[in-house]
Amino acid sequence: MFSKDIGIDLGTANVLIHVKGKGIVLDEPSVVAIEPKTKRVLAVGAEAHRMIGRAPGTIETVRPLKEGVIADFDMTEKMLTKFIDRLGVKGFLTKPRILICCPVKVTAVEQKAIQDASVKAGARRVYIEEEPKVAAIGAGMDIYQPSGNMIIDIGGGTSDIAVLSMGGIVTSESVKVAGNTFDRNILQSIKKNERLLIGEATAELVKKEIGTAFPGSEEKSIDIRGRDLATGLPKAVTVTTPQVYEAIRESLGTIVQGAKNVLEQTPPELSADIIDRGITLTGGGALLDGLDKLLSEELKVPVYLAENPLTCVVAGTGILLDHRRANFQKK
Template sequence: MFSRDIGIDLGTANVLIHVKGKGIVLNEPSVVAMDKNTNRVLEVGEEARRMVGRTPGNIEALRPLKDGVIADFDVTEAMLRYFINKINVKGVLSKPRMLICCPTNITKVEQKAIKEAAEKSGGKRIYLEEEPKVAAVGAGMDIYQPSGNMVVDIGGGTTDVAVLSMGGIVTSQSIKMAGDKFDWDILQYIKKEYKLLIGERTAEDIKINVATVFPGSRHESMDIRGRDMVSGLPRTITIESEEIQKALVESAELIVQAAKQVLEQTPPELSADIIDRGVILTGGGAMLHGVDKLLAEELKVPIFTAEDPMDCVAKGTGIMLENIDKLEKRSVN
């Protein structure tokens, strides 16, 4: 039995794994539940996510990736090993080759940490590719032509904005502002305005069901429960789209500014292509209500959300795995 090549979207919020010839076989939260007393891994992925904010003192639900990079090396390695064992791609005598995506601006040290974690978890040769490039490929863009393609990849920990041409990144920005920061903004807003403490999962539910970043484009309301900061007792309140939109203004503006900076640094010939072709939104954050309208209004170019935006990076790794032998030649691993 031979091992298969695999592509990994090692995200701050989710890990997706694409197996060559099979497609996306795993999509689980990047969460690990550890026993603090023994340092033993108890659960990984979806099972661990269910424990966030609900565990006794000795059990800790950790997110080993922060802002798109490894914050806890050992826990990341344990998580990767668990997922790779779960999908069962190792051969009897051989290990899989891995293509892993990372944000555009990470340091050599951070790149090395990702490679080492992947090697220790059972990878044979590790290739790193920049996330917006892989996302663009996964969204169906032909980035190998001499024309400009622009992608805004809004993940959990980072937003990567890039203009691509001839298979490479011409100009890019990576900011530590994405889905997790929106959750945090919502959490802080409710704490400040209503003196109510809510958990990460409730904040995420609000983001999905009620939130918008474009004024006046959504009119939903939702009952949420939390702990009253004054009485210490559980309390239910109703929140509405309009107020959440105001809570997200500053963070949404950071994404707009990053996109504007990338456009300002883009050569004029490629800018003309982007006006014709528009900008593609990828990543889980692309599903945030109103983000496409906001960018279209601010950038004055057409904005399109990719099909299955959350899967774009994993799909892109799949397409690149088909040409892994070309990467093999280029690699100076």
């Protein structure tokens, strides 16, 4: 059996894997459940994610990636190894070649950590590409022409903003505010205003169900349960859309400012192209209701949500793997 080339979107919230010839074969949360004393891995991905906030003291759930980069090298390596082994892409005497994505402007040390973790997980050769470039390709943008294309990729840990032309990044910024930040904002707001302690999963549910980035959106409400900070007993409260908007408003402003900074650094000719073509939104965080409207209003440029925002990065790795095939074979 021969090894296959694989592309990995190593995200703070989720890991997605594309196998050449098969398409996207894995989409699982970036979570590892371990035995604290021995550090033995008990579960990874969706199985581990179900344990968050529900596991006994004998089980610890770990998110090995923070803000788009590796925070826990050993756990990242173990998680990747489990995922890659599950796919059966390793041959008897061969290992797969891996194309993996990282945020823009990561340090050389952070890139090396991603590369080393991939090699230890079973890669023969590792290629690293910047996430917004790969997301743009996966979203169907033609970035190889001498014209400006702008993308905002909002993941779990970072929002990567870039202007691309002729196959490269012209200007870019990586903002450490994204989907997970919104969850934390909501959790803290409910704790402060409702005196209710909730978990990450509940905060994420509130964001998905009634969250909005645009004031004046349709008002919705959701009933949530948690622990009353005053009595320590279970309690239910109702949370509304305006409450959620207020909780995340400051974080939204940080992303908007990041996009403005990139536009201010963009050469005039490319700026003209962006006015014509608009800005493409990708990543799981891009699914927040009204985010395209907010960015369009603030940046004075049309903003479009990609067709499959969650899978643009990993789809882009598949396209790049096809383009690199000749180079792979030479090596």
